[in-house]
Structure formats: C-alpha cells, structure tokens
Amino acid sequence: MIKKMLPEFAFSRRFAPLFATQFLGAFNDNVFKTALFVMIAFYGLARDSWLPESQWLNVGALLFVLPYFLFSALSGQLATRHDKAKLARYTKMLEVAIMALAGLGFLLQSVFLLMLCLFVMGAQSTLFGPVKYAILPEYLREKELMMGNGLIESGTFLAILLGQIIGTVIAGSSTHVVAGVVLLIAALGLASSAFMPSTPPQNPQQIVSRHIMQSTKQLLRDTKKQPELFIAIIGISWFWFIGAVYTTQLPTFVKIHLGGNDNVFNLMLALFSVGIATGSVVCAKYSKGKLNLAWVSAGAIGLSILGTILVGLTHGHAFSGSLFQCVYNGVWRITLLKR
Structure with a gap:
C-alpha cells in the first residue's frame, strides 16, 4: 500500500x-x-x-x-x-x-x-x-x-x-x-x-x-545580492525563530500558567504541530500552486494578533489560541518555501 x-x-x-x-x-x-x-x-x-x-x-x-x-x-x-x-x-x-x-x-x-x-x-x-x-x-x-x-x-x-x-x-x-x-x-x-x-x-x-x-x-x-532569496531566508528564519521560542517556553507556560504536567506539555506540542500542518495545507490549497505574498502578510498579522492574545490567556483558553497561532505560522512558512 x-x-x-x-x-x-x-x-x-x-x-x-x-x-x-x-x-x-x-x-x-x-x-x-x-x-x-x-x-x-x-x-x-x-x-x-x-x-x-x-x-x-x-x-x-x-x-x-x-x-x-x-x-x-x-x-x-x-x-x-x-x-x-x-x-x-x-x-x-x-x-x-x-x-x-x-x-x-x-x-x-x-x-x-x-x-x-x-x-x-x-x-x-x-x-x-x-x-x-x-x-x-x-x-x-x-x-x-x-x-x-x-x-x-x-x-x-x-x-x-x-x-x-x-x-x-x-x-x-x-x-x-x-x-x-x-x-x-x-x-x-x-x-x-x-x-x-x-x-x-x-x-x-x-x-x-x-x-x-x-x-x-x-x-x-552574497545572499543580499539576491533580494528575493534574502527576503525568503529572513522569513523562513523568522518562522524557525518563532517555533523555537514557543517550544522553549511551553514547559514553563504549562507548569506555571496551566498548572499542568508533562502530559499537558505533550498535548500542547501536538497542537503546535497540527496548527502548522493545517496552515500549510490551507495555504497550498488556496494559492493553487502560485506564489501569493498576501499569504505572508496574513500569516504575519495572524501571528502578531494571536501571539498578543495568547499572552493574556490562561488555563483551557490557551489551547485554542495556540492552535490558531500555529495555523498562521504554517501559512507563512509554506508561502516562503514556494518563494
């Protein structure tokens, strides 16, 4: 199969x-x-x-x-x-x-x-x-x-x-x-x-x-001599930077703000990955194989807004914020990869 x-x-x-x-x-x-x-x-x-x-x-x-x-x-x-x-x-x-x-x-x-x-x-x-x-x-x-x-x-x-x-x-x-x-x-x-x-x-x-x-x-x-390549590198690097920040702070966030244990942390990691995958699929489907920089803007705006909202969320509400945050992360990444 x-x-x-x-x-x-x-x-x-x-x-x-x-x-x-x-x-x-x-x-x-x-x-x-x-x-x-x-x-x-x-x-x-x-x-x-x-x-x-x-x-x-x-x-x-x-x-x-x-x-x-x-x-x-x-x-x-x-x-x-x-x-x-x-x-x-x-x-x-x-x-x-x-x-x-x-x-x-x-x-x-x-x-x-x-x-x-x-x-x-x-x-x-x-x-x-x-x-x-x-x-x-x-x-x-x-x-x-x-x-x-x-x-x-x-x-x-x-x-x-x-x-x-x-x-x-x-x-x-x-x-x-x-x-x-x-x-x-x-x-x-x-x-x-x-x-x-x-x-x-x-x-x-x-x-x-x-x-x-x-x-x-x-x-x-050398990369600055190719503006499109340089911008794509900066965007993809920012994607990995955000991912590193979230996954690094998740254990502390789960322990202090959610009062959870390592099992809750595992669930948050799964939500993070599902969000990225969902955003990637959505972007790939609606861009129809063509480069559309509007998706980069949508991803960046979504990351900023939902990242700010997530700061004020605790307990169960944080899960939905995390999921939508990662959807925008996936949208941003898949567009930059096409670039």
Missing part, C-alpha cells in the same frame, strides 16, 4: 538511506532536547544549580541554535569540498560519541554536561544540514527532485513531532532509559548512513576558511 503511494526511487539505495539518516538525525535532536527540557521543567534536573529552571530552558535553546549561525558557512564549504556521503558518515559517528557523553550526563544528572552536549549536537546537525539537501541532485533525476525535496521536508517535520512526543514520554522514565534511547537512535543513524552511495566532491579545490565569522559575513553579503 505504501509503495503505491510513494515514487519508486523512495525505496532505492539512492534515496532511502539518505531519508532514514536525516529522519533519525532530526528525530534524535528532538528526543534529546525535549527530554532534557522536560526533565529540567518537570523533574527538577537543574534544581540545585545556580540558574532558575526557566532560565536553563532559554540557555539550552540558545546553545542548540547558536551553531547554526556560527558554522553554517563552514559546513557548506565542507560539503562542497568533500564526498557528501562520507561527510554524512563522519557526522553520524560524531553523533554517536555525543550521545554517549549525553548518556553519561543523564546518569550523573549533570545539567552542565548535558548543555555542552546540546551545543555540540547543534554543531553536528549544522554540519549535516548542507549534505542532505546538496546531495539530492546527485542522487535523483531532475524530474524526481521536487518529490525528493518534499519527502525530505515532510520527513523532517514528522521526525520533529515524533521526537518531541517520545522525548516527553521517556523523560519520566529512569535516566538509564533516556541514555539508552538517544544512543540507540544515534547508532541507527550511523548504520543507515553506511548505505549512502558515495559521490564525487563538487569542488575539491574549495577553500575551507578557518575564520568562521568572516565566512558567515561573506555568506550574508
């Missing part, structure tokens, strides 16, 4: 190992991060530290996202210079090592060690990011690229949703369970990457700059 719904290449070696590797990577990112945040917010992991629990969540979100800004240019250079499949395997080896260290952090209940692992995990994901998209044209035919991109994108969101749910569920288990789960997922990702076909380097003479900030500035200058 599934084979009839998906294209033939989806089950071939030139796509399936890549899909599995990126899916497991995004899945593990969110299992680890969500389990850590839930353990801090609801199970007192950072109770004896010098920072309040809510502040640790903000620090964790910053540490996970910061590598994307610092190392994106570097990761692009590495992906251009080297065999992308081999680079994917190296990043997955790094992930196994990071998760082994994170497992030790869970066993010792060391919030400092876990925050270090969160930062390095963000760096590892940054290194893998250009690989999973840049390798697609080398694996797929031109007519298969759109479907391949769509499968990777949808797989990423599914991995994020499932990772957040599983992370919340296992956070209430023993630290041995959490440590074992994240290490197992990392090992599976490494195993799947071993089946990715090798590809010739795109440009073996590509210079890999040691000056990280200089490379980042140059990357920003």
Whole structure:
C-alpha cells in the first residue's frame, strides 16, 4: 500500500538511506532536547544549580541554535569540498560519541554536561544540514527532485513531532532509559548512513576558511545580492525563530500558567504541530500552486494578533489560541518555501 503511494526511487539505495539518516538525525535532536527540557521543567534536573529552571530552558535553546549561525558557512564549504556521503558518515559517528557523553550526563544528572552536549549536537546537525539537501541532485533525476525535496521536508517535520512526543514520554522514565534511547537512535543513524552511495566532491579545490565569522559575513553579503532569496531566508528564519521560542517556553507556560504536567506539555506540542500542518495545507490549497505574498502578510498579522492574545490567556483558553497561532505560522512558512 505504501509503495503505491510513494515514487519508486523512495525505496532505492539512492534515496532511502539518505531519508532514514536525516529522519533519525532530526528525530534524535528532538528526543534529546525535549527530554532534557522536560526533565529540567518537570523533574527538577537543574534544581540545585545556580540558574532558575526557566532560565536553563532559554540557555539550552540558545546553545542548540547558536551553531547554526556560527558554522553554517563552514559546513557548506565542507560539503562542497568533500564526498557528501562520507561527510554524512563522519557526522553520524560524531553523533554517536555525543550521545554517549549525553548518556553519561543523564546518569550523573549533570545539567552542565548535558548543555555542552546540546551545543555540540547543534554543531553536528549544522554540519549535516548542507549534505542532505546538496546531495539530492546527485542522487535523483531532475524530474524526481521536487518529490525528493518534499519527502525530505515532510520527513523532517514528522521526525520533529515524533521526537518531541517520545522525548516527553521517556523523560519520566529512569535516566538509564533516556541514555539508552538517544544512543540507540544515534547508532541507527550511523548504520543507515553506511548505505549512502558515495559521490564525487563538487569542488575539491574549495577553500575551507578557518575564520568562521568572516565566512558567515561573506555568506550574508552574497545572499543580499539576491533580494528575493534574502527576503525568503529572513522569513523562513523568522518562522524557525518563532517555533523555537514557543517550544522553549511551553514547559514553563504549562507548569506555571496551566498548572499542568508533562502530559499537558505533550498535548500542547501536538497542537503546535497540527496548527502548522493545517496552515500549510490551507495555504497550498488556496494559492493553487502560485506564489501569493498576501499569504505572508496574513500569516504575519495572524501571528502578531494571536501571539498578543495568547499572552493574556490562561488555563483551557490557551489551547485554542495556540492552535490558531500555529495555523498562521504554517501559512507563512509554506508561502516562503514556494518563494
């Protein structure tokens, strides 16, 4: 049944190992991060530290996202210079090592060690990011690229949703369970990457700059030369920024304002994901495959108004506000992706 719904290449070696590797990577990112945040917010992991629990969540979100800004240019250079499949395997080896260290952090209940692992995990994901998209044209035919991109994108969101749910569920288990789960997922990702076909380097003479900030500035200058691309990048970055803010603050919001536990937090995460999916479907249906920037304005206005309303809502009313907020988020994102 599934084979009839998906294209033939989806089950071939030139796509399936890549899909599995990126899916497991995004899945593990969110299992680890969500389990850590839930353990801090609801199970007192950072109770004896010098920072309040809510502040640790903000620090964790910053540490996970910061590598994307610092190392994106570097990761692009590495992906251009080297065999992308081999680079994917190296990043997955790094992930196994990071998760082994994170497992030790869970066993010792060391919030400092876990925050270090969160930062390095963000760096590892940054290194893998250009690989999973840049390798697609080398694996797929031109007519298969759109479907391949769509499968990777949808797989990423599914991995994020499932990772957040599983992370919340296992956070209430023993630290041995959490440590074992994240290490197992990392090992599976490494195993799947071993089946990715090798590809010739795109440009073996590509210079890999040691000056990280200089490379980042140059990357920003290059994108500014293409106004439409730059605006789309800003819009998509804003989408991810809003998503990060909401998912980071949700544990504190649920605990303090809703008086809920980790199960309520899980429900809020589900509403957040359903809202984004609903907005994406609505936008895709009514735009009829054409770029319509009115949807960007509608999404931005909806985000602003409902975000303001959500501030004043507590208890049960907050659920409806969250759902509609995310619908507008999805509308905005799908329009910018088309751009």
